Amino acid sequence: MPNPTAAILVIGDEVLSGRTREANAYHLAGELTRVGIDLSEIRVVPDDHAVIVDALNALRAAQDHVFTSGGIGPTHDDITADAVAAAFGVGIDVRDDARELLETAMAARGQTVTQEQLRMARIPDGATLITNGISGAPGFSIGNVHVMAGVPSIFVAMLAVVLPTLEAGTPRxxxxxxxxxxxxxxxxxxxxxxxxxxxxxxxxxxxxxxxxxxxxxxxxxxxxxxxxxxxxxxxxxxxxxx
Amino acid sequence: MPNPTAAILVIGDEVLSGRTREANAYHLAGELTRVGIDLSEIRVVPDDHAVIVDALNALRAAQDHVFTSGGIGPTHDDITADAVAAAFGVGIDVRDDARELLETAMAARGQTVTQEQLRMARIPDGATLITNGISGAPGFSIGNVHVMAGVPSIFVAMLAVVLPTLEAGTPRxxxxxxxxxxxxxxxxxxxxxxxxxxxxxxxxxxxxxxxxxxxxxxxxxxxxxxxxxxxxxxxxxxxxxx
CATH class of the missing domain: 3.30.1370.10 (K Homology domain, type 1)
Structure with a gap:
């Protein structure tokens, strides 16, 4: 049986402008090779709702798994979660379990969750949370799409949570x-x-x-x-x- | 007037397997930003003829310029030139001016061009050569597609030749x-x-x-x-x- 295939969609103006050297695709490539999932495409697109939706729909139809990196923070340029919801045609709203993760993380720093941070608890309907030990803000999986942070240390932590849940292939x-x-x-x-x-x-x-x-x-x-x-x-x- | 747009298509199993950390897209991003061309997409695909042809056709239709990196050497896994010819629906064969560049470079090392090296003089019909000061093997431009080497030092040299020939935008x-x-x-x-x-x-x-x-x-x-x-x-x- 052929190995499962995957793609990574990196969302980031900062990569396309040459400000940031992309690091998550390289880490993912090595980890997938280790477990026998074949990385078939890396795609980097700008912070543009329509472009993200189109790329997501193309990649999730073509590959067994799609990982995304970037665009899930609290600011106006973090539009990945909404684009994923649009690509799947589902609603998106603040979800209690995601909000609790944020509240717990902020409480550990002696703070409360602000209205802006609450944006990071917006989760598309039907998604499963991806927790991480570094920040309170979760990623999520929906269908065959795994939505993860762009900050490399958090991407690494989230991948370590997701990867064992996927069917592995024969390591190459x-x-x-x-x-x-x-x-x-x-x-x-x-x-x-x-x-x-x-x-x-x-x-x-x-x-x-x-x-x-x-x-x-x-x-x-x-x-x-x-x-x-x-x-x-x-x-x-x-x-x-x- | 909006700035011209561009994409880079990296052809490379070695990037997707995690063996090689891709470097050319990062260099290109910085150089394009400097001259006011907006890099709109980075795409990495495997050494697969049909996949390369499809990606090239999608990207050259969507962007003002497409740069490719990789797959133009002398070995069996170097299939980019043939894929570009197929994407444009034109023929491809060894061309005299490209062969002369190879012969001159090899003569400087006291060698002659072998049958296998001649593969690097295969140029799609209607293309313009991109010379470089490092290796004799040229890249080429056809339509809005600029086909360049994957070896970073040669990619950098070829880009320095191509970039001044493109209409610049307003630097961002x-x-x-x-x-x-x-x-x-x-x-x-x-x-x-x-x-x-x-x-x-x-x-x-x-x-x-x-x-x-x-x-x-x-x-x-x-x-x-x-x-x-x-x-x-x-x-x-x-x-x-x-």
């Missing part, structure tokens, strides 16, 4: 073989290997290390024996090439 | 005001400011710096006087809040 092993020759020198045998083993993905990545022009070849696949056989062939090739 | 200024209070404390006046000045984008980004929970507010706009007026209002707000 990756093994790397380093060649100290340029890509084109080994392109022909790599192509043969890729054609003979279509279940594997054979990636070829040139690098420069001081004066050395080399190539890292990455073999990826779910069958350990098949990955190992390909690595053995690459190591034999390297012995003749280097 | 960004000014940041740091508040040492949480987002929700200033959410209300921020919303008022955003509503009064719809030409500006007012972004609010929480941070934690040791024990300080603060908020960076970023004002972005093309009219310097308007940006300055908003910053003055934020500084006055800060004087009452902090």
């Amino acid at each position: 092993l990756a093994r790397e073989v380093r060649f100290e020759v340029g890509e084109s020198r080994i392109a022909s045998p790599l192509r043969e290997l890729a054609e003979e083993a279509p279940q594997l993905s054979i990636g070829s990545y040139p690098f420069r290390d001081g004066d050395v022009r080399g190539t890292n070849v990455v073999v990826r696949g779910t069958d350990p024996a098949m990955v190992q056989a390909a690595v053995a062939r690459l190591e034999a090739l390297r012995a003749t090439e280097c | 200024l960004a000014r940041e005001v740091r508040f040492e209070v949480g987002e929700s404390r200033i959410a209300s006046p921020l919303r008022e400011l955003a509503e009064e000045a719809p030409q500006l984008s007012i972004g609010s980004y929480p941070f934690r710096d040791g024990d300080v929970r603060g908020t960076n507010v970023v004002v972005r706009g093309t009219d310097p006087a308007m940006v300055q007026a908003a910053v003055a209002r934020l500084e006055a707000l800060r004087a009452t809040e902090c």
Whole structure:
């Protein structure tokens, strides 16, 4: 059975303007690979209601899971929760369990929840909360969409809560073989290997290390024996090439 | 007149698997902001012909410019040029001017061009080459699509060649005001400011710096006087809040 697929939709003017270097997609990619869910698309869009709704609807139809990052804070530019509700065609309002999480977190700091903070307790109808140990404000899952914070430490905490609840696939092993020759020198045998083993993905990545022009070849696949056989062939090739 | 818009399509299994931290979109975002072209979408897709063709066609219809990154090397997993030709419905073959660039670069290293390297001289019909001072292998522009290397140093070099040829917009200024209070404390006046000045984008980004929970507010706009007026209002707000 093929692995489940996923996409991440990052909502953030600050990424598109070059102010912020996006970090959550990279973390998600590594975690999904570990549990055997194939990340099939990363998409970054601006803080624009219609654009978010369209992207969400395209991605949730195409992939088994969609993660979102960003836009769930208390300010006017945090419009993700409303866009998710619109994409699913459901209502959205402050929900008691979400408000209690906020109240508990604020009470621990000796404060009460303000009207503006209450915005973070607006949850689309039918969603399940995603708690986190860092901030009181929850994310939520609705259908196959998991709505999470943009702040990296909170994204990491929320993903750690969500991931164990998803059906895992077969982890994809990756093994790397380093060649100290340029890509084109080994392109022909790599192509043969890729054609003979279509279940594997054979990636070829040139690098420069001081004066050395080399190539890292990455073999990826779910069958350990098949990955190992390909690595053995690459190591034999390297012995003749280097 | 609104600024021209752009998207970047990154082609790369290595990004989606979490092996590589994508760097070119971040560089592009900063450079486009500098010249007044609005980056509207970042999309990362796998090394899959049909997926690349579909994404390219969606993005080139929606945006004024599309940049691609990755998949133009000499190996079997480099399928971007063929996908671009398919998206435009044009032929693709080795082209003399591209071959000469390769030959010159290889001659400088005392080598000749191999059959596999010749793959990098395959250029869709009607495209214009994008040279670079680092490798002999060119990128190319066709219609509103600019096809560039995934290796960051070469991507940077190619962008430096392409960018001056594009019609620039009005550079978007960004000014940041740091508040040492949480987002929700200033959410209300921020919303008022955003509503009064719809030409500006007012972004609010929480941070934690040791024990300080603060908020960076970023004002972005093309009219310097308007940006300055908003910053003055934020500084006055800060004087009452902090």
